[in-house]
Amino acid sequence: MRKLGLVLMLLFAFTLAACGESSVAATPTDTPVPPAPTSTTAASPTTGSGGATITMGAFSFTGNSATIKAGGSVTFNDPASSGGTHIIVTGTSGKFTAASGAPMEFATASGVSFSPGDSKSIKFPTAGTYTFTCTIHPSMHATVTVTA
Numbered sequence: 001m002r003k004l005g006l007v008l009m010l011l012f013a014f015t016l017a018a019c020g021e022s023s024v025a026a027t028p029t030d031t032p033v034p035p036a037p038t039s040t041t042a043a044s045p046t047t048g049s050g051g052a053t054i055t056m057g058a059f060s061f062t063g064n065s066a067t068i069k070a071g072g073s074v075t076f077n078d079p080a081s082s083g084g085t086h087i088i089v090t091g092t093s094g095k096f097t098a099a100s101g102a103p104m105e106f107a108t109a110s111g112v113s114f115s116p117g118d119s120k121s122i123k124f125p126t127a128g129t130y131t132f133t134c135t136i137h138p139s140m141h142a143t144v145t146v147t148a
């Protein structure tokens with residue numbers, strides 16, 4: 001008699017456990033929360049087809065245009081895979097030309113040098129269109145447009 005009681009208790013416990021499991025399985029999955037809408041009025045520095053990155057290859061720019069708002073930054077990226085060393089200056093055909101309003105980093109003919117793997121973020125405080133070339137590879141040209 002005592003044994004039957006134990007069996008009944010075990011059966012009862014098993015039934016409870018089974019119910020618990022099924023109720024867990026029946027819990028509806030959380031409905032995904034849609035992402036918060038991004039504000040279109042935010043002053044994002046990244047606009048334009050070229051984005052805000054100038055990218056270098058071995059002998060050329062692989063991404064040669066960037067458009068930002070004044071006060072934004074452009075990332076000049078020489079990927080580790082490029083295998084190219086570059087000295088970037090304002091100007092054309094490998095020749096430095098001082099550009100009024102250009103970032104301080106580009107104020108002189110020594111420009112900004114890049115080895116493969118270098119990535120430098122440079123702030124453009126002044127609106128304007130700036131052309132860049134490489135003193136090592138005169139055929140390299142890139143343009144940064146800075147809007148007011």
Ligand SMILES: [Cu+2]
Pocket residue numbers: 058059060084085086087134135136137140
């Ligand atoms: Cu170069």
